[in-house]
Amino acid sequence: MGRVRVPEQHEGKRKEILDAAHRCFLRYGLQGASISMICKEAGMSPGHLYHYFPSKDAIIEQMADEYLSTLHTYFGRQETGDVATVLLSEIWSMSSWDDTAHCRILFELLAEAGRNDRVRDILADNTAGVRKLLAQTLRAGQAKGEVDRGLDPEHTAAMLIAIVDAAPMLPLMVPGIGFDESRKLMTAMVRRFLEPKAAEQS
Incomplete structure (x- = not known):
């Protein structure tokens, strides 16, 4: 059985992704930054990121x-x-x-x-x-x-x-x-x- 994410951990991970995206958007712009760039910056796989944001x-x-x-x-x-x-x-x-x-x-x-x-x-x-x-x-x-x-x-x-x-x-x-x-x-x-x-x- 998979481990259940508690809300605090879930929100903490979402913030990490948002912070990573923010850094990417500053470097490449909203249009230039890709999901793969954000994943690399956040240190996670696309599949993991999609648990928190669908796109x-x-x-x-x-x-x-x-x-x-x-x-x-x-x-x-x-x-x-x-x-x-x-x-x-x-x-x-x-x-x-x-x-x-x-x-x-x-x-x-x-x-x-x-x-x-x-x-x-x-x-x-x-x-x-x-x-x-x-x-x-x-x-x-x-x-x-x-x-x-x-x-x-x-x-x-x-x-x-x-x-x-x-x-x-x-x-x-x-x-x-x-x-x-x-x-x-x-x-x-x-x-x-x-x-x-x-x-x-x-």
Whole structure:
């Protein structure tokens, strides 16, 4: 009789595979990395890997779901400060942009979403919850007179998500860019964009 895998061991092995896949995707890209490459990196046979993931697509989907969920958990943690700082809490929670691996994986996942319906759905599902939270924050700001009432909260929330998701890619486009100064500048830009018009404040 075969040995029964306990859940902890099963999840631990899945994480090992995901970590190995992550390293392969960084080296070869999501399309360039093969199951055999991932197996070699994880130190297991294809048959063993298929006990945990039925395909490379399943690995990509699991990675996308976990990565995006982690990326967006920063939103909502910042409960104090002005509206712009709260809305950009993910950027304010980051300590630096030194690790370009984060940027490269995000590029890969966004590109994969353009050709893989399941990854696109995962991206949309993860974004929907964050967008709802940001829209609620914007509406509260409008009610207090802190945010331009002419802005559509849903559309503005979507724009803010795009800004935050693109921000970590700056080191790839502009090497050596200063993190702290750029973070402050981005917050100032969003603050000025959101501020009520003079007629609303009078």
